[in-house]
Amino acid sequence: MDIKLEKIDDYRWLIPRSGDMRVPGLIFSSSELIAAVKEDQSLVQVRNVATLPGIVNYALAMPDIHWGYGFPIGGVAAFDINEGVVSPGGVGYDINCGCRLMTTALYADEIRPKIRDLISALFRDIPTGVGSSGPIKLSKKDEQKVARKGAAWAVENGYGHPEDLERTEDNGTMSGANPSVLSERAVKRGADQLGTLGSGNHFLEIQVVEKIYDKEVADTFGLFEGQLTVFIHSGSRGFGHQICDDFLKEMTRHMEKFSLPDRQLACTAISSDLGQRYLAAMACAANYAWANRQILMHWTRETFMKTLSISPRELQMQLLYDVCHNIAKLEEHTINGKKVKLCVHRKGATRALPKGHKLLPDVYHHVGQPVLIPGDMGTESYVLVGSDAALEQTFGSTCHGAGRVLSRSQAIKRAKGRSINRELEDKGIIVQSRGKKTLKEEMPEAYKDVSQVVDVVHCAGLATKVARLRPLGAIKG
Amino acid sequence: MEANKPDFQLLNHTADLGMIVRGKDLQDLFVSGAKALVQLMVKPEKPTPMQEVPISVDGQDLTDVFIRWLGEILYLFEGDGLIFHDIMQFKLTDSTWLEAVVFAAPFNPNNDEIIHEIKAVTYHQAYINCTQVGWEARVIFDI
Structure with a gap:
């Protein structure tokens, strides 16, 4: 299908409304990145x-x-809660897949000789x-508690500290x-x-803070150049x-009302019994993911202390923030000067709230929400901070990562005869x-250049750069 | 095609894994689809004692039944720790109702090599077509 794409400015591209589209499409990209998107x-x-019914703006x-599949990855769509729909495919299978970043009191240069030991210990x-x-x-009863309480369950059961919760989106619940x-x-x-x-x-x-772009915000986030940090991505x-x-399977059986171009977009009215049941189940998964990352962080703290033979005071591994990037949330936004309640789907997109927003924890209220953007394992990751422009243009959303550019089979072909490890x-x-x-x-x-992706959100004003982090070591599944 | 090997090819999909799978008839297509899915997930080291597992799915059309069938094979592995090996009984009614009994063997984490974690079988761009030589289906897995 040929899609008409109009360039609005250096960072925004429009798919004009046509056919059965209820609203136009708006893509944040650059001339360099949009070429791959067209492919x-x-x-x-x-x-x-x-x-989709009830989509706004x-x-x-x-x-x-x-x-x-269904929604693109990197997609954001908001729906009127009275007339709109909720779609499991607009959230994704890995509900509340997300990132958390921990700071430490350690300098990477001092720890560098121990990185291999740390990676081996973490892998173990x-x-x-x-x-x-x-x-x-988990017993069934405890699993229900995890589903209801999220990261709070983990803290109650000894995995971390109460102050971790205030630095987690939605306090981890x-x-x-x-x-x-x-x-x-x-x-x-x-x-x-x-x-x-x-x-x-x-x-x-395990990463090192390579560059600080905004010292005032970085100070509030607890980041400094040369610092050792730890980044977790899981769901x-x-x-x-x-x-x-x-x-999704249940919704495909109730699609008579909607004529969909892709069955994977299966959806139901937000206000329907099925819609409400999905949102209640999705919240259980979101809470499970927050508990999961909280526990992973706790074990990371323990492994660091054991491997480096240091105390909690010497390590000072603190949660900077935890954000989800696969979620549907009921949020209040201003549309045409009116406050309205919307169901915002973010599938491979991160919430990015500006300073002063009521949902921010006190510690970040005067600077804005930390936005965590991981790159691929060979290049850098970024910490940004949310802005007013995101709230105005993207329902308070920005990118979530580099984004793949090669399929897995293309990547394996490209890696033939090479040792990626070496x-x-x-x-x-x-x-x-x-x-x-x-x-x-x-x-x-296999991934886009994360710097180009971050430059687009920075230049478009959706979030601004605070720090760049370079990998020193990683464990993967 | 080598006997018992599923007839499939991988598709280039940026984020996920897609495949085109073929069968000489519908039963063969469903079995090939299941074997191909297993091949993407796990490489069992050696045959182990088999269990018979009944599977039934109902769908709105043939494509829906196929997606739900593969979803059952995925759950068999992810939920029950059993690897699909072959089919014992297969009865498809009105392209909307499938009753089958499959042979499956327990996954042995110490010996069996894991390949990919497949999160789900998606409906995105899925189809089943009758071709001049049999049947063909396309399916994309979330990975």
């Missing part, structure tokens, strides 16, 4: 999202947009890989969770996967995958992975 089918997916895409202590299960075995709507399959899959990293693009990375594991699958070591990056193909499929060339 895959993500623009068609933006167009398809624009046909635009079907949006962030600069890391790439071809997903953090369950990784396909279908991995961890040492936590999404309201409205109701475990009684979950299938037996979801409960079964969630019983032994809490505290596991997973596989694919999920990772735990709700099989528990979330099952919940998405259960509800290439990374040559760049000073120690990596251990569980799956034989993981490093090849996740090689740096």
Whole structure:
């Protein structure tokens, strides 16, 4: 399908409304990045999202947009809560896949000789890989508590500190969770996967703060040049995958009212019983993911202290922030001067609130929300801060990562005859992975240049750069 | 095609894994799809004692039944720790109702090599077509 694309300015591209589109599409990109976007089918997916009932303003895409299933990855769409729909495909299977960044009191230069030991210890202590299960075995009752309380359950059970919660989006607990709507399959899959990293693009990375762009905000975030940091990317594991699958399949049976260009866009009215049940189940998965990342952080703290033989005071591993990037949230936004309640779907997109926003924790109220953008394992990640422009243009959203540019089979072909592990070591990056193909499929060339992606959101004003982080070592599934 | 090997090819999909799978008839297509999915997930080291597992799915059309069938094979692995090996009984009614009994073997994490974590079988761009030589389906997995 040929998609008409009009350049608005250096960073915004419009898909004009046509056919059954209810709103136009708006893509944040650059001349360099948009070329790759035109190569895959993500623009068609933006167009398809624009046909959904109750969509408000635009079907949006962030600069890391790439071809997903149903919604594009990097997609944002907001729906009127009275007339609009909720779509599990607009959230994704890995509900509340997200990132958390921890700061330390350590200088990377001092720890560099121990990075290999740290990576080996983390690889030993953090369950990784396909279908991995961890040492936590949840009873049905405890699993329900995790689903209701999220990261708060983890802290109550000794995994971390109460102050971690205020530095987590929604304090690590999404309201409205109701475990009684979950299938037996979801409960079964969630019983032994809490505290596991997973596989694919999920990772735990040791990094160094290479450059500070905004000292005032960086000071508030607790970041300084040369500092050692730890970045975790994981989600709700099989528990979330099952919940998405259960509800998507149920919604495909109730699609008579909607004529959809792609069955994967299956949706239902937000206000319907099915819509409300999905949101209650999705909140359970969101909470599971926040508990998961909280536990992973706790074990990371323990492993660092044990491996380096240092105290909590010497380590000072503190949570900077935890953000989700696969979620649907009921939020209040201003449309044409009026405050309205919307269901904002972010699939591969990060919330980015400006300073002064009522949902920000006190500690960041005067600077804005930290935005965490991981790159690939060979290049840098970024910390940004939310802005007013995001609230005005993208329902307070920005990008979530670099975004893939090569398929997995293309990446494996490109990696043939090469040792990705050795290439990374040559760049000073120690990596251990569980799956034989993981490093090849996740090689740096498989991703867009995260700097270009971040430059677009920075220049478009959706979020502004605070710091750049360079990887020193990583574990992957 | 080598006997018992699924007839499929991978598609280039930026984020996920897609495949075109073929079968000489519908039963063959469904079995090939299941074997191809297993091949993408896990490489069992050696045959282990098999279990018989009943599977039934209902869908709105043939494509829906196929997606739900593959979803059952995925859950068999992810939820029950069983690897699909072959089919024992297969009955498809009105392109909307499938009853089958499959042979499956327990996953052994110490010996079986894991390949990919497949999160789900998606409906995105899925189809089943009757061709001049049999049947063909396309499916994209979330990975």
